[in-house]
Amino acid sequence: MGDDDLCFLDAVELARMVRAGEVSAREVVGACLGRVARVNDLVNAVVTVDGEGALAAAAAADERLVGGGDVGPLHGLPVAFKDTHLTRGMRTTLGSRVFATWVPDEDELVVARMRAAGAVGFGKTNVPEFGAGSHTFNAVFGATRNPYDLGRSAGGSSGGAAAALAAGLQPLADGSDMGGSLRNPASFCNVVGLRPTPGRVPSYPTANVWNSLTVPGPMGRTVADVALLLSAVAGPDPRCPLSLDTPPAASFRAPLERDTGGLRVAWAPDLGGRVPVDPDVRDVLDRQGAVFEALGWRVEEDCPDLDGADAVFRTLRAQAFLLGLGPLLDEHRELLKESVVRNIEEGRKLTGADLAAATAEHTRILLAAVGFFERYDVLVAPVSQVAPFPVEWEYPRVVDGRAQETYIDWMRSASYVSLLGGPALAVPAGFTAAGLPVGVQIVGPPRAERAVLEAGAAFEAATGWGRRRPAV
Template sequence: MTEHLMFQDIDSLSQLIRTKQLSPLEITGRVLQRIDRLNPVLNAYIRVTPEEAMRQAEALHEEMMQGRIRGPLHGIPIAVKDIIQTKGTNTTAGSKVFQHWVPDEDAFVVQRLKEAGAVIVGKANLHEFAMGATTENPYYGAARNPWDLDKIAGGSSGGNAAALAAGMCFGAIGTDTAGSIRQPAALTGTVGLKPTYGRVSTRGCLPFSWSLDHIGPMARTVKDAAILLEAIAGHDSLDEFSLREPAPRYLAASLTDLKGFRIAICREYFFEGMHGEIERTVEQALNRLAILGAEIAEINIPGLTDAQWAARIIAQSEGYAFHKPMLEKLPHLYSDDVKFRLNFGKQVAAEEYIRAQRIRNKFIGDTLTAMEGMDMLAAPMNHNPPFNINSVTPEEAINNMFRLAKAPLANLLGFPALSVPCGFTSGNLPVGLQLIARPFAENVLLQVGDLYERSEPWAGRLAENTAFESGTIGNMR
């Protein structure tokens, strides 16, 4: 078994397990060994659960030997962001406030993963309380980018992204309130999907912003993201925001071209403030979509400035509402970064919050109108390369998500959004392309993303990356 196996896609691994050429025990053991070797360098996991993972793998091995395969995730090692509850295992949310909390039940998505046969190998590092774009955690250390150890892995699901890019898991579950799945995926050369709001239940996930929070899959390929989404999507009767619409089979059929597809681009906001190399790379990706047969058309979306304001007001005020009791009782356990954000939310007046929600409703309608006749919207995912770790102060950190990526408006809309690798800078740092579709159209996003990925298979570069193997870190503190 070679190191290349650690970068195999889920579908290929599933075939090996199904035909008994590979055991859940063997692959879980190999992943745990790799985590043991690389996590001291990359700090992708806050907590690794080897004993529990091997118990799960042993039970799944026995099922395999008896001819019972639960599905494509049977025996596949998966990481879970450490803001999502796991029964019997600490869930810290990247904070000292919850450092000793051991939930007595799994989150809905973790229940679904286990039912599907996934092996949970650990809890991934994150920005404290998911309130940031860098995963520079003051208590558990920064997650480092496998392409350059001095750089951030993005956030807030940076641990997931680092683990995937370095072969320390085969899929991961993250959260996305303002780009926290998609942006770290783009910065690490992996795939991230924010589903339609309510498509995946958030029950059992500590909230950042109730009306903006999403849970979704992170993976190395679009097909792997589809496999994960099929496992975790579906109605949760205990989650009032959970959609009742049945989740279809994603990627049930693959596309051979994009003839008949119309893809919109909006230059205002989405293409502003871009690094020159990233701009050229994204334009090349758009050209590739056109070569595949898609019609690319420019549109204008009204109300973009007001929508940005509304997203900040809603996120920060809802965040403060959740944290207020704990912040008043345990202020010393919050970092300056998070306290800065929560104090911003504290200043939001009720009339501002109501106005922001009204702007949001209008913006959703205006965006749907602007996208009429279009299948999706394409945009850059990351606008700039990742920053150096420790290069941004807490006061500046609140703007990081807007400097690194123009991602939050997809959360305000609640529309599904996919980040897929589309190239590299001259410094060998990944670049991501974002596709945004109408509500419930995850299947369209995944089909288009899958075809683009097959036409330009950037995922293959992950197995070739050796930047993290040396363990040389210039900014280690």
């Protein structure tokens, strides 16, 4: 097996091979580092590399296995962590000139759990400045390019992670998602990403332990790989009051294959007319009916009540920017991109009445969704309203003839779903006539990760789109 073949193996299979001694962690890490050296300059997905440290950690992993020591489910798998997630002893820039040389002295909780499960950290993946926006570019490292078309965006904010997966630079990736930051790049790069139920994968450190809008989550090239990573990072933490008790970790990575015939599906190709969708994406969405029929799913076109979602999301997002980044506006305004400045300033304008209204409306949306999911098992909708756009753009200014006023407007298909409180799985669904990836999101009620993963695995098996590799 050549190094490139090794780099594109499913993480589940790769982990099995390492544990069985069929390949060493040093060989796997070395193969990925070699591919990074050959390919990364084209896509700019991995922005910090510690090859020497990774190979030393891989050697230690091999020795532990030979010595009969306990090994975790990610044993020997190489990972470059998202550059907004703190990594002890490794540069973490957050895509910002303010932190261009910062080296934290602690791991983010999701990173610590991946390491504890045996993952070998070898670097960091690119992000927008402070993760702000669904297109990955910043003044420190530049833009990440889509492996399926180097002239196009890889999405964001987990764009470096998604591009690294698609290009075979790593088998698994950590992402995070507020309004689509994990799902959008998965869709743009033809990989899989799960926004979990808030609390399923706790976030720490954080400026707001009560935040239910931003969640860490797993990314991979297959649904089973995502389930594998979820099994390693899910579970409660005493510092995170919203964190969920979880079933035995192995229940997430147990075989996902089951007959999903009869699944009650709400199909919302434009979220009930609430969002415009470009024609090339709509063409791909229109083909999904044949897949649903082949799977035996019982499909009705329907959508949860999302009236008021835009105001709720904008208010909660502005609050999060103020809490997390407010002091930087006073200390380093000249080093912040304009859109980040604007978001912090929007947070400072909020009143108690604004927050109360957003909380009340968010509660109404959540309670309405409870009734909706009594009628349906899952909601299926587009992840993104556009296909990957030119990498030089900050964001799409027009979607299906409708102007988009800000850099977050064009992602309402994802940000509205964030307010429903349940897991949302982005799965490859096909390609436009120009060969650009398009994904759908399979959404469930709170705590329904297993059901969403099983539906995603059935959809994935019926289509096979995720098996198409980029030419890069």
